Amino acid sequence: MNTTIEFRPVEQVETDALIVPVFEGVKEERFGAGELADAGELTGKSLELTLLHHPPGVAAKRVLLAGAGKPEKFDPAELRRLCGAAARHLRAKSIRKIAVALDPAHASEEYVAAAVEGAILGDFEPDRYKTDENKKSVESFTVVAPEASPGLEAALERGRVLAEAQNFTRGLVNEPANRFTPSTMAGTARQMASERGLECEVLGREEMEKLGMGALLGVAQGSAEPPALIVIRYKPTAGASKSHLGLVGKGVTFDTGGISIKPADGMEKMKYDMAGAAAILGAMRAIAELKPAIPVTAFLPCVENMPGSRAQRPGDIVTAMSGKTIEVINTDAEGRLILADALTYARGQGCTHLVDAATLTGAIVVALAHLNVGLFANDDAMRDRVLAAARAEGERMWAMPLEDDYKEYLKSAFADLANVGGRWGGAVTAAVFLKEFAGDTPWVHLDIAGTAWLDDAKPYLAKGPSGVPVRTLVRLAMEWKE
Numbered sequence: 001m002n003t004t005i006e007f008r009p010v011e012q013v014e015t016d017a018l019i020v021p022v023f024e025g026v027k028e029e030r031f032g033a034g035e036l037a038d039a040g041e042l043t044g045k046s047l048e049l050t051l052l053h054h055p056p057g058v059a060a061k062r063v064l065l066a067g068a069g070k071p072e073k074f075d076p077a078e079l080r081r082l083c084g085a086a087a088r089h090l091r092a093k094s095i096r097k098i099a100v101a102l103d104p105a106h107a108s109e110e111y112v113a114a115a116v117e118g119a120i121l122g123d124f125e126p127d128r129y130k131t132d133e134n135k136k137s138v139e140s141f142t143v144v145a146p147e148a149s150p151g152l153e154a155a156l157e158r159g160r161v162l163a164e165a166q167n168f169t170r171g172l173v174n175e176p177a178n179r180f181t182p183s184t185m186a187g188t189a190r191q192m193a194s195e196r197g198l199e200c201e202v203l204g205r206e207e208m209e210k211l212g213m214g215a216l217l218g219v220a221q222g223s224a225e226p227p228a229l230i231v232i233r234y235k236p237t238a239g240a241s242k243s244h245l246g247l248v249g250k251g252v253t254f255d256t257g258g259i260s261i262k263p264a265d266g267m268e269k270m271k272y273d274m275a276g277a278a279a280i281l282g283a284m285r286a287i288a289e290l291k292p293a294i295p296v297t298a299f300l301p302c303v304e305n306m307p308g309s310r311a312q313r314p315g316d317i318v319t320a321m322s323g324k325t326i327e328v329i330n331t332d333a334e335g336r337l338i339l340a341d342a343l344t345y346a347r348g349q350g351c352t353h354l355v356d357a358a359t360l361t362g363a364i365v366v367a368l369a370h371l372n373v374g375l376f377a378n379d380d381a382m383r384d385r386v387l388a389a390a391r392a393e394g395e396r397m398w399a400m401p402l403e404d405d406y407k408e409y410l411k412s413a414f415a416d417l418a419n420v421g422g423r424w425g426g427a428v429t430a431a432v433f434l435k436e437f438a439g440d441t442p443w444v445h446l447d448i449a450g451t452a453w454l455d456d457a458k459p460y461l462a463k464g465p466s467g468v469p470v471r472t473l474v475r476l477a478m479e480w481k482e
């Protein structure tokens, strides 16, 4: 999609369809819309869409009046949804050149970026493997502001980079496991890195053995597909930074559960068990373009969790890279095993702050449904940094407890800890397990099992991969203060 910004009055915009936000309780008199409002057909309720053809007094062929909700509640997140819903609505009618008019009160950087993001994200469809459809997409999207002001062009560009990175992630998450293995992930990472000037290194089985990554290798051993630990490095060109941010992403390209096999019903969804790794790959792609001041390194442990004849069994005891022994009570709790070694490795590589993203537990879906990412932290300042970035990006996250007392649940009679903690508080005990490997490094764990995949389409977003938390991770790096 081609994105541009124009500075001119609404009436002069030449486009196939001009999106105009309409607020609840504010009567829209322009475009001959007063009559619609009087008839109760135009309320301004959030995401209500009304398409007008050749409205009087404007150059645009059509005006799409788009409900923006109550003015006092309007924010960039609402505009992002509005532009997404409008783009999807117009595209379905094969209207491909569209624009949105921002009023003077909302012609600021955050709103410009959000508008572009909404359109690009709304235009994404996970239809790569559909051959028989005439695929529709938006050709150009223009943000129209009443007058030029500094920073708006850069904001447009930032929004484009972020949304394209998020769609890149969504495309990867949607890849089926027969076409997307740990090796494919490594190839994709290598290509992305070389296109954008990042360093990329991939550790294979032998290197992992040398490093003593017994927890990661234990998960990998049930599959014919070899594991990969992908490391991608972004280094800022100028200035020495005291901090070094490490991003760790769960990359299980398919999770059958292993010997503790999952029920057949819904198992096809487990191709998205690499959404954490894919989100971090997307974030690195944007980071390479937006160039934050802090060095950022991604660590993506990738495996396929299969019940092959060499698979690990319940009761097996593995030794993690940190030296801790783990009794594998349930082979389906594999994410924490691969992350344990990746976290240890990241600390050894000099990361001073860590964030991991993982589709880790069904329990987080029980706790928070599909609305909030579950956020766990061993450090209040780090928690607040991530929460602030998430809030600014409209990616909802909720802080969960991570008290030491929960460690009780992970006791094993035969090893230092068990990989599962019993029936209750499953998302918390999973996080407490990871905490053992984050040590004293300030760290945040994001459980995205409920939010990385939308079971139902929204007016502004297709069904399937959401691309959460790409934008939060990028903003965290961009706004880093020592």
Ligand code: BES
Binding pocket: 255, 257, 273, 330, 332, 333, 334, 335, 359, 360, 361, 362, 363, 420, 421, 426, 449, 450
């Ligand atoms: N990948 C799953 C978690 C998951 C569940 C993601 C549902 C998305 C939707 C993870 O590896 C897993 O299987 N976790 C188990 C842990 C249990 C065995 C303690 C779970 O949540 O059931």
Ligand code: ZN
Binding pocket: 255, 257, 331, 332, 333, 334, 335
């Ligand atoms: Zn599992």
Ligand code: ZN
Binding pocket: 252, 255, 273, 332, 334, 335, 359, 360
């Ligand atoms: Zn899993």
